[in-house]
Amino acid sequence: MTQSPGGKPPEYQVPDPALVSRTMAEVAERGQRIVQDFLKRQSTTDGFSAPLNIGSAFMEMTAKLMTNPAALMQAQLGFWQDYLTLWSNTTRRMLGDPNVDAVIEEAKGDKRFKDEAWRENEVFDFIRQSYLLSARYFTNAVHSADGLDPKTAQKVDFYTRQFVDAMSPANFVMTNPEVLRRTAETGGTNLLKGLSNLLADLERGKGKLRIRMTDDSKFKVGENIAVTPGKVVFQTPLMQLIQYNPTTEKVLKRPLVIFPPWINKFYILDLRPKNSFIRWAVEQGHTVFVASWVNPDEALAEKGFDDYMKEGVLAALDAIEAATGEREVNAIGYCLGGTLLATTLAYMATKRDNRIKSATYFVTMTDFEEAGELGVFIDEEQLKALEERMDKRGFLDGREMATTFNMLRANDLIWSFVVNNYLLGQDPFPFDLLYWNDDSTRMPAKMHSFYLRRMYQENDLVKPGSIELLDTKIDLRKVKVPTYMISTREDHIAPWKSTYRGTQIFSGPVRFVLAASGHIAGVVNPPDSGKYSHWVNEDLPPTPDDWFASATELAGSWWPDWQRWVTGLNRAEVPARHPGDGKLKVIEDAPGSYVRVMAMD
Known part of the structure; x- marks a missing residue:
């Protein structure tokens, strides 16, 4: 006993x-x-x-x-x-x-x-x-x-x-x-x-086990998470564009637009005021725009990767110019949103469209040769079965995607809750990050099949001209804009040594920074938290191991380093811009209606 x-x-x-x-x-x-x-x-x-x-x-x-x-x-x-x-x-x-x-x-x-x-x-x-x-x-x-x-x-x-x-x-x-x-x-x-x-x-889970990780009754989008003030000023069938209210009298001339992954919802960057990257960027003087992607259903089954370019990135650039009068922007892409950003930049380079003046990639892969443990789920047999399901439904169920990611950290995201919820008989603790993690999204069948086959399975994105989107061959070597890449040392979704390969692809100046912790915590790490160090190295040797061997570890968040980098490109300021001031009228309050649609709806 x-x-x-x-x-x-x-x-x-x-x-x-x-x-x-x-x-x-x-x-x-x-x-x-x-x-x-x-x-x-x-x-x-x-x-x-x-x-x-x-x-x-x-x-x-x-x-x-x-x-x-x-x-x-x-x-x-x-x-x-x-x-x-x-x-x-x-x-x-x-x-x-x-x-x-x-x-x-x-x-x-x-x-x-x-x-x-x-x-x-x-x-x-x-x-x-x-x-x-x-x-x-x-x-x-x-x-x-x-x-x-x-x-x-x-x-x-x-x-x-x-x-x-x-x-x-x-x-x-x-x-x-x-x-x-x-x-x-x-x-x-x-x-x-x-x-x-x-x-x-x-x-x-309607007969399938769907483990409750947090007390979701304690959270409501727009009330105690995703609460940075702003307005939806534009939308397409695939995304709503949110413009956030300024908190400074003057703002940087170049607006900042963020493209999160549509595998998850954008408010990972706006969970709470104290750890919101969006709020922090507004406080640094940026006019911040964020793409809030739709949670697609069978009606959007035929939306492809090129549609996310056209109705996402390119449409957002047009809308930002209408809202602010500025053609030039700084852009951020997070994970899959970063892959989309890099792909769109290659397309824009061919079209001689230079509206994006800097690109920042949060934990983003462009070379999928060593894609980490997600590659376990991608072989011909599994892809065929997945495509058969998606063809019949028109989308990938968000719960299937969530289960895949949870398996990558089974002890933390599966078994710990089995013990707590079923053996100890306790209710899960309210935790905003886990609420976001459980707020899954669906994937359009055409887009997801293209993404898994052409990028994960074939690694075609890194092969010049192998992928054609909007009648244009994609060549990442044509991307010459200044680039900032932040990766995380313990990332199980986008391994940092794989993301580092991007430093050898882009033709413009690149700054690579490595943060401690993982895919989420290493990115969402505000300066006031005092958590997690980061490594910097001005050189970009061919291999990530050589880069790390001569890198310098610095205490605390990488956010200030990024702010110094992006403002070093252009410090020009203008009077603060408010949503609705330009040619775009307010549609609704942030965080908008797209983000409120849940996968089970």
């Missing part, structure tokens, strides 16, 4: 029989309804899952392992030697020896084993170390398979880690000391509450 932190056995509480009876009756009724709904959905074209094509990858890996039995035997011997040492150490601890070192420890930052009992209790310490040894053995065995092609090796490694993460003892009632302690203290009502949470999530 696990003891409480104070050393006393936990007090058992007998559950209220009436509560148990009501809960079980509710479980039966809801469970029957969920199963019926799920079975009904399976009979429709919307109910099947794409093949992950895992089996063939693991069969190939096994065949490669068998060609080198000595290496496999050596790994097994090492595993058993470590296991015998663990048995011996655990026995010594049980006999009262306090001076016993651990055979293995979890990686720094692994939150699964933060409860004190994982180390203080001999049994749970043995369970923890046994799991870590097994996990290491599985991983090493996979890595020892020589001769696998890179795609197969990546797939095997990824799904091995998914399996290892799923089998963590922290994910099960009887092997998690915190869950056992909570069960003893509450008389099992935590498990009843957890079962209710599980059913609610199944109902939420």
Whole structure:
């Protein structure tokens, strides 16, 4: 029996029989309804899952392992030697020896084993170390398979880690000391509450598990998130253009326009006033415009990448000129929005359109040769299955995209909530970032198929003239505008060494900056937070490793560095501009109506 932190056995509480009876009756009724709904959905074209094509990858890996039995035997011997040492150490601890070192420890930052009992209790310490040894053995065995092609090796490694993460003892009632302690203290009502949470999530996903990560009742777009004052001044079928109210008497002559990714919603850059990049940029004297992309449905199934260029970037430039009288702008693209920006700049270079005077890329890939773990989901079998689903619906369901991204960080974005919501029976904590993460968007079928095939699978964007959009061959080498690239060191979506390749493609002056943390936290890092350093290097050697070897680490946010860079290009100022002052009239208040459409609507 696990003891409480104070050393006393936990007090058992007998559950209220009436509560148990009501809960079980509710479980039966809801469970029957969920199963019926799920079975009904399976009979429709919307109910099947794409093949992950895992089996063939693991069969190939096994065949490669068998060609080198000595290496496999050596790994097994090492595993058993470590296991015998663990048995011996655990026995010594049980006999009262306090001076016993651990055979293995979890990686720094692994939150699964933060409860004190994982180390203080001999049994749970043995369970923890046994799991870590097994996990290491599985991983090493996979890595020892020589001769696998890179795609197969990546797939095997990824799904091995998914399996290892799923089998963590922290994910099960009887092997998690915190869950056992909570069960003893509450008389099992935590498990009843957890079962209710599980059913609610199944109902939420209409028969598919949709884990609730935050208390979404605490947030409302336009009321306590995405609240920087502004107006929608222009819109197309694909986007609304928001112009934000100035907070300074004078503003920079060149307006600033931001193109977020349409895989997510723009308000990641405007979550709260204290961490809003949009608000901060307004305070620095920029006239800020942001594209708020539509959450598309089947009516927009035939919208392609070229439509996002025409009805997004190019339309926004025309609208900004009408609103401010200025042809020249500074532009920012975030992730996929950055890929769109680079593509559009190549198109504009061919057309001798020089309205964008500087380009900033937030964690943006243009060369997809090494696309990171997202590449696991992109092979011919999976793409065909995905396209079949999209063709029937007209779009990619936003929940499928969200699940893919969550799998990249399964311990943080899946299993931690399984433990909290279902085993501990707790409601998720209100967290604006996780609310945004769950506010998923759909993808038009034509655009998404083009993006995955031509960029991720074929890597055509980096090949001069291989992609043609709006009757124009795209060549990124023609992009000569001053460029600022910010990448993040722990990015699992756009790996920084892949984004760095862009420094060798563009023909104009490039500044590359690397921030600490990941795809979101490394970007949304206001100066006042005091978090996360960044690295700078004026040189751009051919390889990212050479760049980092001679880079200088600086404390704090990269935002001021970007502000110095962009104002260094042109410091001219004009009186502050307000939405509606120019030729464009106000349509509605920010954040607009497009952003309020949710994927389940």
